[in-house]
């Protein structure tokens with residue numbers, strides 16, 4: 001990201017933060033999302049144990065429909081909006097590269113999350129040439145620790161995809177960060193040391209941990225996947241915190257990491273929510289059918305193929321959904337408890353605008 005774009009995104013976040021305190025209709029007329037999460041498909045070539053998304057396939061909207069939606073988002077946010085494409089496996093969606101390229105051409109700031117098993121030399125080079133904001137590669141463990149979660153042989157395929165991305169980045173002199181994304185659960189806690197070693201040696205830039213969520217809408221989600229010895233989880237969290245303090249490879253904030261062991265013990269966010277959830281104030285989700293929401297399960301605010309996101313954002317449905325969100329007491333580690341100090345924010349900013357790749 002260029003410095004000017006990073007400043008725009010930071011200013012948008014600051015403005016949204018101030019506007020959170022203002023009543024409607026001022027809020028939705030002035031605030032704009034600084035990030036939009038797009039689940040472009042629910043289809044996937046893997047069947048990870050904690051993820052029910054590919055088990056519930058749904059119809060998909062077309063590339064042309066995505067382009068129209070992106071045109072609206074670009075006009076509305078004047079480009080300074082991060083897009084995070086995910087799925088299912090985004091590379092499984094025919095036309096995904098075209099949608100990504102369209103986002104870049106509009107001046108939006110797209111990145112995506114992938115299992116990297118469908119990365120080949122050709123698409124790796126094209127992705128790196130596009131100038132994306134990030135490529136997040138999900139990897140939950142090295143060798144058997146990854147395979148137990150993502151299927152036999154999956155680590156080798158993901159590792160090969162990562163190496164292709166790293167090589168393509170060097171060849172194209174791209175600055176796109178490659179960030180590992182790890183879903184922390186019982187079965188991979190003993191492998192965290194090896195995973196951190198992999199981050200240091202594989203050419204990726206950093207790692208972001210997310211504790212496994214028990215998602216009501218994932219039919220195969222199983223609370224027992226969180227099971228492990230309390231001491232094993234504490235050891236894994238201590239290793240991550242030690243790395244976070246000594247080197248620059250772990251992206252989570254310290255406050256967020258310190259809640260992980262407690263989260264596992266309680267099978268949920270620890271204690272009552274200290275502050276209201278802000279997921280409806282600066283972000284938006286669009287699913288593979290075009291349905292828009294702030295948080296899955298707390299109400300749809302329209303379909304983007306019929307109602308442009310800029311209109312749905314300030315609709316009556318959006319206001320109702322925000323009211324439900326302000327009252328939600330669930331508490332999620334990636335939203336309500338992702339407390340970040342000013343230093344954390346400066347660190348993320350420096351990471352975004354850092355001058356060169358490895």
Ligand SMILES: C[S@@+](CC[C@H](N)C(=O)[O-])C[C@H]1O[C@@H](n2cnc3c(N)ncnc32)[C@H](O)[C@@H]1O
Pocket residue numbers: 044050051052053086087088089090113114115136137138181182183210211212213214215218221
């Ligand atoms: C649903 S996947 C979609 C993108 C791509 N297929 C991948 O695996 O990166 C996006 C992220 O959600 C994570 N995930 C899946 N199920 C989860 C769960 N129950 N709790 C927390 N994260 C989960 C995955 O590990 C992955 O990092």
Ligand code: SF4
Pocket residue numbers: 044045046047048051052053054087088089115138150
């Ligand atoms: S986590 Fe990603 S790779 Fe695994 S099943 Fe879900 S969508 Fe597919």
Ligand code: SF4
Pocket residue numbers: 277278279295296298324325328329330331332335336
């Ligand atoms: S705290 Fe509630 S509203 Fe906020 S993201 Fe979690 S479930 Fe959604």
